[in-house]
Amino acid sequence: MGYAEVYADWLADPERFWMEAARAIDWVKPPSRALEDSRAPLFEWFTDAQVNTCYNAVDRHVVAGNGERTAIIHDSPITGRKAKISYAELQAKVAGLAGALRDKGVAVGDRVIIYMPMVPEALVAMLACARLGAVHSVVFGGFSASELAVRIDDCAPKAIIAASCGLEPGRVVKYKPLLDGAIEMAQAKPDFCIILQREEETATLIAGRDHDWNAVQEGAEPAGCVPVSGDHPAYILYTSGTTGAPKGVVRPTAGHLVALNWTMKNIYGVAPGEVFWAASDVGWVVGHSYICYGPLIHGNTTIVFEGKPVGTPDAGTFWRVISEHKVAAFFTAPTAIRAVKREDPKGAFLAPYDISCLRTLFLAGERADPDTIEWAQNLLQKPVIDHWWQTETGWTIAGNPVGIEALPVKIGSPSVAMPGYDVQILDEGGHPVAPGTLGAIAVKLPLPPGTLPTLWNAQERYVKSYLTTFPGYYETGDAGMKDEDGYLYIMARTDDVINVAGHRLSTGAMEEVLAGHPDVAECAVIGVSDALKGQMPMGFVCLTKGVNRPHADIVKECVGLVREKIGPVAAFKLALVVDRLPKTRSGKILRGIMVKIADGQPFKEPATIDDPAILDEIRDAMQTIGYAKG
Numbered sequence: 001m002g003y004a005e006v007y008a009d010w011l012a013d014p015e016r017f018w019m020e021a022a023r024a025i026d027w028v029k030p031p032s033r034a035l036e037d038s039r040a041p042l043f044e045w046f047t048d049a050q051v052n053t054c055y056n057a058v059d060r061h062v063v064a065g066n067g068e069r070t071a072i073i074h075d076s077p078i079t080g081r082k083a084k085i086s087y088a089e090l091q092a093k094v095a096g097l098a099g100a101l102r103d104k105g106v107a108v109g110d111r112v113i114i115y116m117p118m119v120p121e122a123l124v125a126m127l128a129c130a131r132l133g134a135v136h137s138v139v140f141g142g143f144s145a146s147e148l149a150v151r152i153d154d155c156a157p158k159a160i161i162a163a164s165c166g167l168e169p170g171r172v173v174k175y176k177p178l179l180d181g182a183i184e185m186a187q188a189k190p191d192f193c194i195i196l197q198r199e200e201e202t203a204t205l206i207a208g209r210d211h212d213w214n215a216v217q218e219g220a221e222p223a224g225c226v227p228v229s230g231d232h233p234a235y236i237l238y239t240s241g242t243t244g245a246p247k248g249v250v251r252p253t254a255g256h257l258v259a260l261n262w263t264m265k266n267i268y269g270v271a272p273g274e275v276f277w278a279a280s281d282v283g284w285v286v287g288h289s290y291i292c293y294g295p296l297i298h299g300n301t302t303i304v305f306e307g308k309p310v311g312t313p314d315a316g317t318f319w320r321v322i323s324e325h326k327v328a329a330f331f332t333a334p335t336a337i338r339a340v341k342r343e344d345p346k347g348a349f350l351a352p353y354d355i356s357c358l359r360t361l362f363l364a365g366e367r368a369d370p371d372t373i374e375w376a377q378n379l380l381q382k383p384v385i386d387h388w389w390q391t392e393t394g395w396t397i398a399g400n401p402v403g404i405e406a407l408p409v410k411i412g413s414p415s416v417a418m419p420g421y422d423v424q425i426l427d428e429g430g431h432p433v434a435p436g437t438l439g440a441i442a443v444k445l446p447l448p449p450g451t452l453p454t455l456w457n458a459q460e461r462y463v464k465s466y467l468t469t470f471p472g473y474y475e476t477g478d479a480g481m482k483d484e485d486g487y488l489y490i491m492a493r494t495d496d497v498i499n500v501a502g503h504r505l506s507t508g509a510m511e512e513v514l515a516g517h518p519d520v521a522e523c524a525v526i527g528v529s530d531a532l533k534g535q536m537p538m539g540f541v542c543l544t545k546g547v548n549r550p551h552a553d554i555v556k557e558c559v560g561l562v563r564e565k566i567g568p569v570a571a572f573k574l575a576l577v578v579d580r581l582p583k584t585r586s587g588k589i590l591r592g593i594m595v596k597i598a599d600g601q602p603f604k605e606p607a608t609i610d611d612p613a614i615l616d617e618i619r620d621a622m623q624t625i626g627y628a629k630g
């Protein structure tokens with residue numbers, strides 16, 4: 001069957017389609033039905049099944065006689081270390097850590113925060129939680145102690161598993177002081193912490209609370225897999241959007257297993273045993289779905305890469321890893337390819353490597369600009385496939401399913417809706433618009449298996465954020481259009497989310513931080529175009545009356561404050577002091593127009609603007625830091 005037939009097959013009977021896909025999962029008790037729709041517009045999948053995620057990702061491959069197959073390759077150009085872990089070894093490691101967690105009281109439904117860099121133990125920790133039915137929440141290492149504290153308070157973890165440090169080029173990021181600071185700040189205190197001591201940094205452990213990763217496992221009986229119901233939360237992953245408070249996206253166990261397993265062959269075109277590499281971080285959804293769960297559930301070899309596209313040691317790192325480990329499918333963010341292109345425009349660093357093993361390069365996480373796609377295509381002489389998805393969905397909404405049929409690529413489009421997603425472009429009244437017309441991108445309910453059924457502890461916020469604007473649809477927060485052939489074009493966000501180097505950030509959260517500066521009366525943060533990172537945040541602050549300190553000092557403090565409160569990952573480096581912000585007469589800040597001014601794009605002055613002269617003031621201010629050139 002080609003793509004059109006598979007999509008039509010799904011559309012004709014979604015429940016049959018997903019029940020068939022569910023046959024690839026090893027159930028303790030198979031689901032008797034696919035969709036639970038009695039609480040529409042809230043939907044769940046495979047609720048009456050009993051299953052264990054870790055069993056499907058690890059044990060079943062050992063049982064099937066594939067215990068010697070490599071499950072994880074760790075390749076760390078930062079430390080120079082490499083290691084391989086077979087499925088049988090992974091099973092022993094995961095059962096060992098799960099045993100220790102269980103002995104310390106972690107049981108089904110308990111939350112465990114994981115704050116770890118790109119080491120295999122991060123996956124071991126995730127899988128150990130899954131083995132017990134505990135709900136993990138991985139927090140990206142580039143977030144600050146305050147952001148970690150917010151997550152601790154929201155999910156109230158019984159335990160936190162962390163490493164002593166992460167490694168950024170030229171810098172050891174000590175995690176323990178961040179962790180201690182976060183626990184200090186949080187109201188909800190974990191019962192205990194487990195710390196993986198790395199060679200580069202030995203953390204001081206707090207007696208009675210902190211346990212060494214190895215010591216805590218001594219004498220612990222390895223734990224077996226605990227069956228959970230299909231709708232049990234597999235994990236919580238916090239993401240940005242709408243307000244400063246992160247949203248705890250809940251991933252349902254059974255749907256996650258079924259959907260991810262289905263994507264490995266159909267979307268990524270890999271067979272069990274092949275090497276799949278997502279160069280992302282376990283702290284992001286790409287890391288959850290395609291460093292950890294997807295490849296392992298499907299019996300692939302996954303790569304945990306601790307490095308950067310450039311500088312570790314050079315722009316040939318990606319090509320070295322692909323050739324050395326025989327990577328069949330490679331997934332990264334367009335930013336990473338832009339970084340390589342900037343450093344090595346002629347592709348000289350590719351020359352020493354044979355990458356004939358690679359079939360496809362997949363890009364996602366942000367808009368893939370045509371230049372980057374064309375450059376990569378020409379250099380690699382392989383298909384470069386853009387696909388569009390979100391933390392909320394956990395897998396592709398629109399893509400080019402090379403495992404079903406490689407559709408013609410239209411550069412600038414992540415291609416077509418995947419089975420499971422009825423994607424519509426809606427006008428403000430919620431009516432579908434004609435092809436080629438811009439609108440809000442929405443997905444007709446129900447969303448497919450694996451997508452979020454709710455937000456952690458925030459059902460109302462879930463309904464309000466996603467299900468209310470367009471009744472009967474899930475609001476993606478993206479705007480764009482569909483062409484005559486059903487190809488989607490993702491153009492912009494409709495909320496405050498910006499995408500910086502493939503990292504999803506909230507300008508609202510940054511505004512909350514700036515507003516906390518004692519000299520700031522009012523502020524706005526926008527995302528401006530950046531040739532490398534796609535977007536960069538730019539902040540504008542108006543000072544409280546009577547403040548006459550040097551602006552440079554205030555700017556420096558603002559930059560420092562965002563780094564401290566949100567983290568280095570916010571990459572907040574551009575800030576300006578201005579007298580006034582452009583607003584409508586009703587007081588709404590015209591952020592969209594500010595973005596257009598910064599990017600030198602034409603715009604129409606809104607009729608409702610309060611004082612058009614402010615736009616010139618803003619343009620002049622931006623020009624002082626090299627923007628708004630037009």
Ligand code: COA
Pocket residue numbers: 140141142143166168173279280281284286308309310332333335336339364365500501502503532567568569570571
């Ligand atoms: N722990 C601690 N700090 C981190 C971190 C982590 N895990 N990840 C990033 N940071 C820090 C960086 O060190 C940097 O700090 P600095 O301001 O002191 O330099 C800051 O956060 C910003 O990082 P980043 O946006 O990654 O910028 P960069 O200049 O270090 O690197 C790229 C630029 C393009 C090489 C890098 O962003 C990249 O590899 N992007 C690909 C992103 C990706 O794979 N995203 C996953 C979604 S699929």
Ligand code: AMP
Pocket residue numbers: 239285363364365366367368386387388389390391392414476477478490492493499502503504
């Ligand atoms: P995240 O939840 O971090 O994966 O970010 C999801 C958001 O990133 C989407 O809502 C889009 O705004 C953007 N995004 C992800 N993939 C793409 C893509 N292929 N093209 C355009 N935007 C994308």
